[in-house]
Amino acid sequence: MGAELISGRAAQMERVTSESSVRVRMDLDGTGTSEISTTVPFFDHMLTALAKHSLIDLTVESTGDTHIDVHHTVEDTSIVLGEVLRTALGDKAGIRRFGEATVPLDEALAHAVVDVSGRPYLVHSGEPEGQQYHLIGGHFTGSMTRHAFEAITYHAGICLHMRVLAGRDPHHIVEAQFKAFARALRAAVESDPRVEGIPSTKGAL
Numbered sequence: 001m002g003a004e005l006i007s008g009r010a011a012q013m014e015r016v017t018s019e020s021s022v023r024v025r026m027d028l029d030g031t032g033t034s035e036i037s038t039t040v041p042f043f044d045h046m047l048t049a050l051a052k053h054s055l056i057d058l059t060v061e062s063t064g065d066t067h068i069d070v071h072h073t074v075e076d077t078s079i080v081l082g083e084v085l086r087t088a089l090g091d092k093a094g095i096r097r098f099g100e101a102t103v104p105l106d107e108a109l110a111h112a113v114v115d116v117s118g119r120p121y122l123v124h125s126g127e128p129e130g131q132q133y134h135l136i137g138g139h140f141t142g143s144m145t146r147h148a149f150e151a152i153t154y155h156a157g158i159c160l161h162m163r164v165l166a167g168r169d170p171h172h173i174v175e176a177q178f179k180a181f182a183r184a185l186r187a188a189v190e191s192d193p194r195v196e197g198i199p200s201t202k203g204a205l
Contacts, residue, residue: 003080003087009189010057011088015080019072020064022080028088028189030057038062038077040070042137042171043144046178047077053182056189070139071147078148082155089156089189092116097199099187103180108167112180114188115159118205122146122153126164127173134170145174149181158188 003013010027034051036044038060051058060081064073089095099114124146132143153160162181167173198205 003083005087005090009088009090011084013080013084013087015076015083017076020062020076022064022073022077023059023061024077024080024084025057025059026081026084026088027057028085031055032057034058034060036060038073039064039066040073040139042140042174043070043074043077043148045137046148046174047081049175049178050182053179054186054189056182056186066139070141071144074140074144075147075151078151079155082152082157085152085156085158089116091198092118092205093197094191094193094195095199096188096190096192096195097205099184099189101180101183101187102165103176103183105172105176105179106169108169108172108176109165110167110173110176110180111161111163111165112177112184113161114181114184116157116188116205117159118157119159120154120157121159122150123161123163124149125162128164128167131170131173136170136174140174142170142174145177149177160184 012025014023032052032055134142
């Protein structure tokens, strides 16, 4: 089934395949509370940070064939996150649309720009060579960071430019990106009292 609007700007979706089972509930007008369980501990940590710093209330319950690899569970969870975000945004009337944030985590620094454009696009750059091969927290491979953002942006219909400006510790490099995305997303989906209707010259997003 597809994502369904619950009320206001809150939506939910359940997706079951032979590889994973995912349930997500999201409220864009929340306070950043979360209940996250994906069976991938480091990804739980990243999604908890995403909720906290975006002020989006988020419930995620995922299980999958992690005995093979975490790839399916992380990617499928991200797909559902994107679908639910797109549905929660509705017609996007009155939102700021654009958001930007630069976030440090010790030596790591990440810069994110979000456009709730209706056109999915990801530019992801700056991770140090070898980051994609690091196993973080014993489960999460560094390459999954880009996969997660790809799935979210494609299914949410948003444009995301993510740049890693500095970093040495693999954990910090990923976490700075999720926090930067969270802060940029928070700004982009916020209601702007000065905006009338859809924030686009086309009249639709």
